[in-house]
Amino acid sequence: MEDQTPVFSFEIEYAGETVICKVIMQSINYDVLFNERFMATIGHTGEWTWIQESGVILPDSVIEEIGYRIESEYK
Helix, strand or coil, rough: CCCCCCCEEEEECCCCEEEEEEECCCCEEEEEEEECEEEEEEECCCCCEEEEEEECCCCCCHHHHHHHHHHHHCC
């Protein structure tokens, strides 16, 4: 059986509309897609503060919500 990259999705509000946010676990960070379009790569600091590493500049509140969802998914 092949290893599969962990992925999960949820709805999130962005720019006044509801989009499907897909989070794809990478080795040291997470790729974020909105409606199957790459938006950003996010990661966390040693203190578990979520930061955006690349991509379309997202509001801090969106990054924090995605980070919270990641933490909830993988606890």
